[in-house]
Every structure is written in structure tokens, then in C-alpha cells.
Amino acid sequence: MKKVTLEMLAEKAGVGIATVDRVLNERGGVKPETVRKVLIAARAAGLQRLLPEENSHPWQIEVFLSSLESFFFRQLAKEFALVANNLGYRKITLHRTLVPESEPDKLAKKIKQSSNIRDGIIVFGHNYPIIYEALTYCMEKGVPVITLATDLPNANRLCHVGINQYQAGRTAGLLMSKSRTTPGTIIMVSGRVDFHAHIQRVAGFRDMIEQRAPHLALHEVLAGQDEPDKIRSLLNTVLKRNDNIIGLYNTGTGNSDISKILRHYNLDKSCLYITHELSSVTRQLLESDQLDYTLDQNAHHHATSAIHIMLRHLEQGYKPDTYSDGNVDLRIVTSENMS
Template sequence: MPHHPYRIREIAEQSGLSPATVDRVLNERPGVRASTVAEVRQAIVDLDRQRDQVRLAGRTFLVDLVMRAPRRFTAGVRAALEAELPTLQPALVRARFRLREEGPVAEVVETLDAIARRGSHGVLLKAPDHPDVVEAVDRLVARGIPVVTLATDLPLSRRAAYVGIDNRAAGATAAYLLTRTGGASAAPVLVTLSSTSFRGEEEREAGFRSTMREMAPGRVLREVSETDGLDASMLRAVGDVLDAEPDLDAVYSIGGGNTAVLEAFRARGRVPQAFVGHDLDEDNLTLLRRHQITAVLHHDLRADARQACRLLLQWHGAIPGVVSSAPSAIQVVTPFNVPLDAGRGGS
């Protein structure tokens, strides 16, 4: 086990394990699962990354980031949150991370219930809008643990607030861009989602469909969903649609996997005439710079992380202010106005 300056209690709090378990791992005693050793190692890495906050004196707030999303998105949110933690002074905030690319709703519920048992000052959550998740959120709140939803909301839960864009407006913006950049084409449009269980994606699709009906009545929309936004599953699903729709020439990518979407087009000797996606992750930055996608609907992840943490602190009365939801600003990014700091850790 690598040398570290942290007390067993700090590592136990960061990892969610008991002090006795952490002690067994640190002293390399037998009978400890490899996965438990990995959790302790990761906790030490997280503490190292948040060293400035850990070393400051005063009350510490420990928050949990729980997300089910592709790694390209969770990595951006994590980097944004870690970049914002030192700016929250005089409050001292540390974060624990439970990030998964895919998995059943039951795993999300299990994670939230584990947080409820061990305690937390708040949860930042991106999860499917499922009754079991809503109930798990309500159990957290009943234990005095506030929840702020990120990117996609759970409006029927007792969550404290939602932080993210107005997803319906984002979908409408995408429709406007596609109809204005795709010329007079009447060809079908591909709409890709990672999963219809995320309310935010459903709202983007609803806004897109509604605006397309107004601006391009009669234009056919072909949907791909339940891919989890992962490249392999997206490549297969989009390929099937392209084989059935030889004239399809535009894409609204709600759930990501854009490199795979373009690869499916390329494998058939085709190029979309218009392509609108979401988020300035590394994949989209590369595609923008190569002029392979038309535009990205972007919002500042660091501003979202800062706002989410401030809402949790306000809930605890640590800083003044009223806990309420407010949509993030949407920026339309093209190959010609990519922010200078894009790709530098939570743009």
C-alpha cells in the first residue's frame, strides 16, 4: 500500500468502509477481498486529488456524486466538481464518487441506500427516472440527506433542486439548427438516445419533435435508444437504421456516442449533412475541430458543479440563499467558436 498522510478515519469516510476494514487493508492482513483493497486505494487517490480541501481547518462537508452515464461524460463532471471544490471556501467540501457507465436500476438504488446508511451531507445525482430511484431519493431526504439532480431530473421525488439545462428548449434549439443547416432536405433524421428512462433525454426528444413538426412538417424521424450511449451498441443500432434508410442525412445526438454514429455512416460510404450533439467532451471537441459535426449544445459543467454544491450548502444553512432550481445557459458551439479552455478539465 503506498505511503499516505491520512488518518484511518479519513480514508474510511472517503471510501464508505469501516475503520476496521481500512485498518486491515492498510496493514495487509489476510482475508480482504481485492475489490475492497481497490476501494481503499481509490479513496487515497481521491484524498490526494482533494488535498487542499482536506488540509484546511474547519467543518468539512462530504458529498457524493452518483452517476450512470458514459465515461466521457462522468469524467467531465468529476473534473469539473474537483476543480470547483477549492473555490467553495469558507465551506470545505470533499467528494466521493460512484460512477457507472451502465447497469440495472437496482444498482443505483443499492448505491443510494448505502449512502443513506453511512451518511452524507448531500448527493449529486444523475440517474434514470424510475419509481425505485425516486423512492431511494425520498429515503435519503427522510434521513436528512439532500439530493440535487444533475442533467436529468426526478421531479416526482423530494430532491432539493435540479441543476442543468432546460432540456426541452435544448431539443427545440437542435431542431432549429438542423432545419436551418440542412437546406431543403426532406430526408429522414436520426435521433439517438442513450435511454428513454432518463427524463432529460425524453424532454430533449419532445422539444425536438415538437419543433420539427412546426419547422419541417412531414419530415420522418428515426429513433435509436437503449444503447447507454456506448460506442459498440450505438454503432450496431445506427447501422441497422442506416441500412433501412438509405436517404437519411441528418442526426440529432441526444445520448452521445457520436464517434460511433459517424463510423456507421462512414462504413456505408455516407456523410450526414447536419449533425447536432451535446456536451464538449473530448470526442465532440475532436469532431468539431475536424468539421465532422455541425454544432454542440454546451453548458458550463464547472458552473453546474459550483451551483449544485452551493445548493447543498444552502440546504444545510452553511451559506445564505434559497434552495431552488434554475436552468443552466445553453451555448451553441460550432467549429469556429470552440471555447479556449475546452478540454482542460470541466469546460
């Protein structure tokens, strides 16, 4: 009987030799329909060896997150690990990779490399052309990508999982406008002004204030860039010159420093203070009545939704809606409803 070779099976199945090798040796990273084709070809050719089961390998999924030492990303990394552990090692192998937000070239390169060995990719990335290019590369290779937390409009991806950042800004603006009924000035402190999430939050906040509270004056945005020294310098400069600050909205990090500065100018009780995420810092500020509201993105919901949508797509071919399937509900947290 003629020896059955990898080349013969690859030709019969209509795939590459490397794919046949991955299937027969259970290395993963191959779609179920492709696995099925290879095994059918192997059986038809009379390959004399124990063949793997069609769905025996765990799905190989890589999650790219920011290496920024913020509460949200630390929590996201933990939540993804918990979801994978609950599903079990036979179901999924989760690979977590942290990349600095300031290095889009590095992230794009890693995304492309990952598409050669993973079944699916979940990525937090910003609005850079090279990231869009990397996602298109994945699409052309047939590797599904889910974007996370920060939207990349019109990118080639399976869907987006996250809150509506513009709506989050409008929510902060609504809380501010309903709470501040007398004239005064509102300060906006932004994280990275070139990042889509912060741009959308500021735009939503501004639009709501202009729409609902014409009696409130919006100070020009303080571009804190998530840098403590810059946030302190900008805020000190404004507060020294203006004695009618009645509200502050912070889209990014630096809440501990902002709170200290407000206390220094005796504004910690009179200035309505709104920010994002329920971290250990914001929790303490809420408890001590130095912070009024924090808008939490719910890291757990991000992780569970992204993984479950990805698995449903890989196993059933499900095509999610770009936004509605992965929409995460924003949670408004006060000192009374922390959990």
C-alpha cells in the first residue's frame, strides 16, 4: 500500500502541509471545518495512526491590553483570566499580552504575528493607521478580531465590546447639569487627547452641558495626558485665577492628585467632582465625600462578553452586530451603591 504523506493529505483536503501537521499533532490554531476536512482526507487515504477528535484542541485566543498601570487594565487582565479558568483548559487557552499604548507599531506587529498562531484575537488599541492595517491583515487570514473598550470606527473586526464613550461623557454632563443649577465654571480634565475614548467623553460632556445648562461656563479642556505632574500644574494654574469653580469632570487618571488640589483650595465640598472607574482610589474618595460620582466601565462584563462572542463565532459561525452584541452597560456609582 502506498505510504500516506502529509503532501498527499494536504492536496486531498485543499490545505497547506503545515495545517495538516497542526491537525494531526493537535497543535491547535485551526478552524473546526478545516480540521474536519483534514481528518476526512486522512480516513479516506487509510492513514494508519490514531486520529485526534475533531473538537479536541482548546481554542487559542490572545488578548492584547495596555500595559498602563491603571485600575481598569489591571482589572481587565484579572477578569479575562477568571473567565478562561471557569471555561477550563480543554475549552480555551488564553494568552494575555501587555503593550504600551505609546507603541502602536509594536502592537501592530504583535497582532500580525498572533494571527499566524491563534484562533481569535481580542485587542485594545488606539486610532492609528497601522493598527487598522494589522486588523485588515487578520481579516484576510480569516482570524476574527474583537476590539475592546476603545472603538476603532470602520475597522475590519468581528465586533466591538465596550461602553459607548460618547454616551458616558453625556451621562457625566447630565449629572453635572442637574446638580449645578446656579452659574459657575466647570473644568474638564482629559486623559490622552489623541485617544478616541477621551475625545468622545469630552465631546459628550460638552454637548450635554451646552444643551442642558447654558448657565454653566466650560473652561477650555485641561490636557492632563494622564501625567500626574501635568495634571497638577494645569489645575493649580486655573484654580489660582478662578474663584467660581463649581464642577470638575476628569476623563482619565490622576484622581488622587485632583482631590488633594481641590482640598488645598477648599473646593472639596463645594465643587461637584465626577470621574471614571470604581478603583480603590475612587472608592476611598466616594466614602470620604470628596468625589460625587464615578462612571464604571465594568471590566468583568468586558471580559465575559468578548470571550463568549468569540467562542460563539468560532464554534457556530455566529456573526455579531458591530456594536449591539458587545455593548457594555455603564454603571453610575455613588457612595451609596458601591459593591
